[in-house]
Amino acid sequence: MNSAGHPKQPAGKHRRRRCQFRLRSLMVLVTIVGMCLGWQNHRERLRRAEEADIREAAFRTFINETKDRSVAPDVFFLAFGKDDAGRYTDPSPGYLDRFRDLAVICSAASDARRTDETKRPRSNERLPITDSSTGKTGWIVTTRVDSWIDDCRVRIFVTCDYGRGAEGGFSGPMEKVDGRWQVIEQDYQWFSE
Numbered sequence: 345m346n347s348a349g350h351p352k353q354p355a356g357k358h359r360r361r362r363c364q365f366r367l368r369s370l371m372v373l374v375t376i377v378g379m380c381l382g383w384q385n386h387r388e389r390l391r392r393a394e395e396a397d398i399r400e401a402a403f404r405t406f407i408n409e410t411k412d413r414s415v416a417p418d419v420f421f422l423a424f425g426k427d428d429a430g431r432y433t434d435p436s437p438g439y440l441d442r443f444r445d446l447a448v449i450c451s452a453a454s455d456a457r458r459t460d461e462t463k464r465p466r467s468n469e470r471l472p473i474t475d476s477s478t479g480k481t482g483w484i485v486t487t488r489v490d491s492w493i494d495d496c497r498v499r500i501f502v503t504c505d506y507g508r509g510a511e512g513g514f515s516g517p518m519e520k521v522d523g524r525w526q527v528i529e530q531d532y533q534w535f536s537e
Contacts, residue, residue, distance in 0.1 A: 395489050398518060399424065399435075400442055401525035402487045402500050403450075406514075411448050419475050419482030423453035432456075432484065451475060453484050458507065473507045483507070496520040500527070 403422055410416050422440065423432035432453035443450040457476045472481040484505040491499045496519060503513035514530040 396439065398489055398498055398500060398525050399487045400439075401518065402502050402527060403443070403485060404446070405527045405530075406485055406502050406504065407443075407446060407448060407450070411446070416448075417473075417482040418480035419449045419451055419456075419478075421451050421453040421456040421473065421475075421482050421484040423484060423486040425486050425488050432486070449475075449480070449482075451482070453486075456482060456484055473505065481507075490515065493517070 403420075407420055421432075422435055422443075424435060425433050427433055434452035434454050437452075440450055440452065455476050456473045458473055473484060474481055485502065486505075487500060487502050489498050490501050493499065498518050499515065500518050501513065501515045503511055505511050512533065514532045516527060516529040516531050518525050519528050520526075
């Protein structure tokens with residue numbers, strides 16, 4: 345017995361009970377952290393799916409506004425932006441299938457090539473961007489989501505490389521209306537020519 349009148353417990357047993365409690369606490373903590381990370385991962389996947397739909401609506405807006413013009417290209421090369429090395433980031437072939445209903449050819453930006461400048465007769469002419477397999481001329485169109493205003497509104501940026509340093513595009517808000525993303529307003533800009 346100890347001085348308080350309680351029977352002595354072996355030191356090892358007391359230590360083990362304390363370790364068991366800590367192990368249980370650790371297991372609960374790991375479970376809670378795992379649930380939080382899983383929820384965050386789920387939200388991130390939903391956000392990426394939403395961004396794919398937003399980009400599709402932005403691409404469609406740009407293509408539909410330019411495809412019937414006399415200067416419209418034969419091919420729209422689509423990209424999700426550029427990587428650190430300056431190469432375009434292509435959408436997947438499945439993503440490109442979303443545009444089959446349009447009366448234009450949509451291809452990945454990696455299929456585009458620039459015409460060799462030495463073959464051009466005049467230096468003031470634009471160097472066209474051509475499809476590497478068909479030789480048809482095209483424009484490289486990129487989109488990005490600049491910022492999320494809330495779950496149903498974003499600000500987007502769409503650029504188009506027309507060839508030989510000529511770029512233009514628009515930025516503006518998009519809104520999700522009845523489950524579909526729509527460009528609300530467009531601020532057209534020329535970046536170079």
